[in-house]
Amino acid sequence: MPLSHSSLQALQAGRWFKLICGASFQDLPAIRHLAIAYSLAGADCIDVAAEPAVVAAAKSGIAAAKSWLDAAVQRGYQPTQPWLMVSVNDGEDPHFxxxxxxxxxxxxxxxxxxxxxxxxxxxxxxxxxxxxxxxxxxxxxxxxxxxxxxxxxxxxHISTPAAVRDLLQTGEVQAIEIHTQPERGQEFLRLWQELSGSLNQLQLISISAPVGSEKGLDGGLDHLRSISQLLTSLTPTPLIIWQTDGRPMSGDIGMGTTHATIALGRQVAAAKLPGYVQLAGGTNHYTVNKLREVKLLKSAGQEIFVSGIAYGSYARVMLAPLFEQISGSDKLEDHPDVLWAAVDRAAALIQQIKS
Ligand code: SF4
Ligand code: SF4
Incomplete structure (x- = not known):
C-alpha cells in the first residue's frame, strides 16, 4: 500500500499515532474492524496481544483495507499500512x-x-x-x-517467551512492546535473554513502563537506562520507543486522565534516552491540545518533546457503537456506511497529532 507518510517519518516528525487494541483483548471481529478503520484513517502502528489468532485478525484487517485505498484517498483520508506490534510482559501488569x-x-x-x-x-x-x-x-x-x-x-497472565519467540519468527510483526516496571531488572533481563535471537529482525522495540509517578521517576529511569544499553547493543539497532504509561486503560473515563502520561512524558524526554518518547495510558481527545499548551509537541528548535501518542480504550470505545450496528458480522467492509463512519471518527482522532 503506498504511504502518504511512512511510519518512520511520522516518528521522526513527532506525529506518530499508535492504536492499542489491548494486550489482553481477544475479540477477533472487533480487532479486525479496528485494523481496517484505523489503517484507512492513517494510523502508523497497531498494537495487539501476542497471540497468533489476534495477529491474524489484525493482519486480515490491514490487508482488507488495501481494497479501499483509492476510495479512502478520494474521501480525503491518508491511509497507511501500519506496522504491527505485539505486547508482552516481564511480570504482573494490569494490561495482562x-x-x-x-x-x-x-x-x-x-x-x-x-x-x-x-x-x-x-x-x-x-x-x-x-x-x-x-x-x-x-x-x-x-x-x-x-x-x-x-x-x-x-x-x-505473564507472557510465555517460547510462544512469543515463535510468533516473532513468523516475520508477521514488525515491532514488539515489552511492559516492565522499575523494580523488575532481573525479570526484564530473563525475558530479554529468552527472546534474544528473535529481536534483531524487528524494526521497532517499545518499552512500556509506569516509570514512577507524576511527582517523580522514583528510580525508574535507572531501569530504563539499563534497558537502553541492551537495546543499543542489538545489531542492527532497532528503532526504540519509550512508552510512558501514565494511567493505564483510562482514556475513555475523562479529559483529566491524560495528565499523568504528559508529566511522565516530559520527564522521560528530558532524560534524553536514545530513541523516541510516546505517550499512552489515559490518552484521549484532550491529549494533543494539552501537549500543545505545555509545549511538548515537536517543533523547530525544540529540545524536549514527545514523538507520538498511543490511544487504547478511548480509540476503541469511540468506534464501539458503530460496530454494535453490525454485531454478528465478521466483515466491516460488507457494511460501507458503517466502515466510512468508523474511518471518519478514527481520522478525526489521528488528525489531532498529524496536523
Ligand atoms: S470492567 Fe474491565 S476488567 Fe471488568 S470485565 Fe469489563 S473490561 Fe474486563
Ligand atoms: S456486581 Fe452483582 S451481578 Fe456483578 S458480579 Fe457482583 S454480584 Fe454479580
Missing part, C-alpha cells in the same frame, strides 16, 4: 489480566453495576452468556471494586 467471577452466586436482586461500568460490554447476563465474556475483557479493572459482594477477581 482478565476479570473472573462465578455468575451463579450473584444475588438475584443485585442491580449489576458490573455490567454498567464495563467499557467493553464484557459482562453479560443473557440467555446465551452469563458472566465475563473472556475475549472482550481487556483487564481495565473497573468492575473489580464495584461488586457489592466482592466476587470479581483478577486472573493475571
Amino acid at each position: 489480566r482478565k476479570a473472573v467471577f462465578d455468575p451463579t452466586i450473584c444475588p438475584a436482586n443485585c442491580p449489576r453495576p458490573c455490567v454498567t461500568i464495563c467499557p467493553a460490554d464484557a459482562i453479560a447476563f443473557t440467555e446465551e452468556k452469563q458472566g465475563v465474556i473472556v475475549d472482550r475483557c481487556y483487564g481495565c479493572g473497573r468492575c473489580l471494586p464495584i461488586c457489592p459482594i466482592q466476587i470479581i477477581k483478577e486472573q493475571k
Whole structure:
C-alpha cells in the first residue's frame, strides 16, 4: 500500500499515532474492524496481544483495507499500512489480566453495576452468556471494586517467551512492546535473554513502563537506562520507543486522565534516552491540545518533546457503537456506511497529532 507518510517519518516528525487494541483483548471481529478503520484513517502502528489468532485478525484487517485505498484517498483520508506490534510482559501488569467471577452466586436482586461500568460490554447476563465474556475483557479493572459482594477477581497472565519467540519468527510483526516496571531488572533481563535471537529482525522495540509517578521517576529511569544499553547493543539497532504509561486503560473515563502520561512524558524526554518518547495510558481527545499548551509537541528548535501518542480504550470505545450496528458480522467492509463512519471518527482522532 503506498504511504502518504511512512511510519518512520511520522516518528521522526513527532506525529506518530499508535492504536492499542489491548494486550489482553481477544475479540477477533472487533480487532479486525479496528485494523481496517484505523489503517484507512492513517494510523502508523497497531498494537495487539501476542497471540497468533489476534495477529491474524489484525493482519486480515490491514490487508482488507488495501481494497479501499483509492476510495479512502478520494474521501480525503491518508491511509497507511501500519506496522504491527505485539505486547508482552516481564511480570504482573494490569494490561495482562482478565476479570473472573462465578455468575451463579450473584444475588438475584443485585442491580449489576458490573455490567454498567464495563467499557467493553464484557459482562453479560443473557440467555446465551452469563458472566465475563473472556475475549472482550481487556483487564481495565473497573468492575473489580464495584461488586457489592466482592466476587470479581483478577486472573493475571505473564507472557510465555517460547510462544512469543515463535510468533516473532513468523516475520508477521514488525515491532514488539515489552511492559516492565522499575523494580523488575532481573525479570526484564530473563525475558530479554529468552527472546534474544528473535529481536534483531524487528524494526521497532517499545518499552512500556509506569516509570514512577507524576511527582517523580522514583528510580525508574535507572531501569530504563539499563534497558537502553541492551537495546543499543542489538545489531542492527532497532528503532526504540519509550512508552510512558501514565494511567493505564483510562482514556475513555475523562479529559483529566491524560495528565499523568504528559508529566511522565516530559520527564522521560528530558532524560534524553536514545530513541523516541510516546505517550499512552489515559490518552484521549484532550491529549494533543494539552501537549500543545505545555509545549511538548515537536517543533523547530525544540529540545524536549514527545514523538507520538498511543490511544487504547478511548480509540476503541469511540468506534464501539458503530460496530454494535453490525454485531454478528465478521466483515466491516460488507457494511460501507458503517466502515466510512468508523474511518471518519478514527481520522478525526489521528488528525489531532498529524496536523
Ligand atoms: S470492567 Fe474491565 S476488567 Fe471488568 S470485565 Fe469489563 S473490561 Fe474486563
Ligand atoms: S456486581 Fe457482583 S454480584 Fe452483582 S451481578 Fe456483578 S458480579 Fe454479580
